[in-house]
Amino acid sequence: MDSTAEDPIARFEAWMAEAARSEPNDPNAVCLATATPDGRPSARMVLLKGVDHDRPGGGFVFYTNLESRKGAELLANPHAALCFHWKTLQRSVRVEGPVEPVSAEEADAYYASRARGSRIGAWASRQSRPLEGRWALERAVADYTLKFGIGEIPRPQHWSGFRVRPQRIEFWRDMPFRLHDRQVFHRDGEGWRIEALYP
Structure with a gap:
């Protein structure tokens, strides 16, 4: 029996590993959807930086400027949806659930692993806020580099x-005549309940 059949996190990791071998760029790119407290949605691409096994139900981790639009929305309305799409595999995964901040220790460890220029960029970019011109960003990068x-x-x-x-967590596979395969895992206590959906 397929060991990933009843474990959506393990299945996701198996699909991600396949995508890493076939996608030309950023197989960990994912569309992140957030919403304001009154329900106005917004979506953008981010990079997945971790998948958990050590917490019940797992977790999908990404990093950002907390003062950006997505950061502000997640702090005010801590729920999100993710959508992965791997064109080379003709597969997609959708994830929905509540959101929590990572620990300071996790953030420190990941931040320290980034390229030096990316760490400077985290200081220089006032993400999502108006930019007077490219020169303002370049000046901020120079100032923090100094x-x-x-x-x-x-x-x-x-x-x-x-x-x-x-x-x-929904797993979608392209099938002939648009009769796609869809399997959804619903969190149910400490485990998962699985159902198939019409395409």
Whole structure:
């Protein structure tokens, strides 16, 4: 029996591993949908940076500027949806659930693993806010590069991560004549309930 059949996190990781071998760019790219407290949605692409096995139900982790539009929306309305689409595999995965901040230790560890230029960028970019011109961003990058010199670059307090705790995970596979295969895992206590959907 397929060991991933009853474990959606393991199945996701198997599909992600296949995508990593076939997708030309960023197999971990995912569309993140958030909403304001009054329900107005917005969506954008982010990069998945981790998948958990050590928490009941697992978790999908990404990082961002907390003062960005998505950061503000998630802090005010901590629910999100993710949609992965791997064109080369003709597969998609949708994830829905509540969102929680990652720990400071997790954020520090991931931030320290980033390229130096990306760490400088986290300080320089006032993400989602109006930009007077490209020169303003380049000047901020130069200022922070000078400020930190060759020393350590600490993680900004406004930069951290979120974990989507899945309550629903749908696996979609393209099939002939648009009779696609859809399987949905619903979180049910400590386990999962599985159902098939019409295409």
